[in-house]
Amino acid sequence: MTKLSIASWNVNSVRLRAEPLIAPFVAKAQPDVLCLQEIKCLEEQFPEKTFRAMGYEHFHIRGQKGMHGVAIASKLPLEDLGDEAICPREEARHQRVGVAGIELHNFYVPAGGDEPDVETNPRFAHKLEFVDRMRDYFGARNTKKDKILILGDFNIAPTENDVWSHKQLLKVISHTPVEVEKLNAVIDAGDFVDVAREVIPEPEKIYTWWSYRARDYKASNRGRRLDHIWVTPPLKDAALAKGRDGFRIYEPERGREKPSDHVPVVLDLVL
């Protein structure tokens, strides 16, 4: 019976957030594995020293100049499982490692631009194709037997209670029916358990992201649940063992000085 705690956080530039935001968070939350999205730097620019000072010795980084990028910092050794066909390596939106006997996938799904129309907006087309490739990949895996945990910024808020206003967001990318349908197809293809909704059932609202554009994110509270942690059936008991206490959304991080627009989500697995 060991506890493994895994965090996911879109930090919107790791170089800007490491010292002032991520380090204080880690001092409190102490996750064993920290999965980041939108690191916005090349691998060689990742501030490893700062993370070593926080107690992380193992790294797996997929970076790009200035945009996107994902990284995993871990207290436990990471096993390189090789690249998968979900997106080209240079897109720096996906990485896969083995940790503590679990296959861990960290995703930064494309945001998709403004217009929810694949004819006029190639970014939206790219987003939908990306999610289709996730579906195809996990559909081809033996997810009923393999211990797989996938997480990250999926940039889609699937249910009515994952957004502040279902009605007002139906035509806003992140909550359009076509995106929601495709995300649910990934769930079905991989037999995934959506941990957040398992421990915090509908109709309770869940948000992990609040736009920078609001003057006071807390007052207007127009959030969305864009960040997710899913597990395959062999990990379901481990993920739900601690119930609601085992899954935490660190909402106060949104209220810090110079915050990310996303907050960390953390899952304690009891293995």
Add this chain to the structure above:
Amino acid sequence: MTKLSIASWNVNSVRLRAEPLIAPFVAKAQPDVLCLQEIKCLEEQFPEKTFRAMGYEHFHIRGQKGMHGVAIASKLPLEDLGDEAICPREEARHQRVGVAGIELHNFYVPAGGDEPDVETNPRFAHKLEFVDRMRDYFGARNTKKDKILILGDFNIAPTENDVWSHKQLLKVISHTPVEVEKLNAVIDAGDFVDVAREVIPEPEKIYTWWSYRARDYKASNRGRRLDHIWVTPPLKDAALAKGRDGFRIYEPERGREKPSDHVPVVLDLVL
């Protein structure tokens, strides 16, 4: 017998420095009049509120979008003496006010670009013309009788001991012979007293600026004296009354977090 203390500081963006850099400096040094250069904002963007909180109620601002710009914040009333023909108002490099019976000029002399050649570098030509216009202006004034104080970032280090290496800077704009000659012509034309060199004689080194490009400004100490305070003869006794103690260069300001590349210089006048 009243004391009037006047500061000059090229702050390299007043919006960025007001709260974190200028306010703490003012809390210590308490100058009555604060003359700034390179405010890098329009008049309406000047953070007057922050300066009011520091005790300054009177303002005279010459701003431009993003570049250059000079401003005077004062605890004593400022008299608008009107614009002078030294540079077009929109260039935002010069202002003139009356304060405590003194005519005060605040200058931001053009930097002059890289190549010290008027044929190939129009910025250098502009700088030399600017200094010529200073010479012509003060040459036409009755400087033997009028109480005039001029200060600011003159962007010229006149003497060998105003730079870390006379030899290495002879062809570097700020210390070329043609610039030094023209700056000395302003001194002569206005019968000015160079207060710093009066109270800190040669060969002592004096610097007010250290490049951002040095990794450690203090270790390499490759400074230049680009910021000056000069007075006409009727103010000489007032300016020198306190001797060396009356003229201070706040060098530690260069070592702060996010500093300007210039440090403040302050003169106490005994009137």
Add this chain to the structure above:
DNA sequence: GTAGCTGTGG
């Protein structure tokens, strides 16, 4: 609103 980019200016 925030943070990258390239380019200019210092």
Add this chain to the structure above:
DNA sequence: CCACAGCTAC
């Protein structure tokens, strides 16, 4: 190295 501008992206 630093800070604008104007740009793109989220």
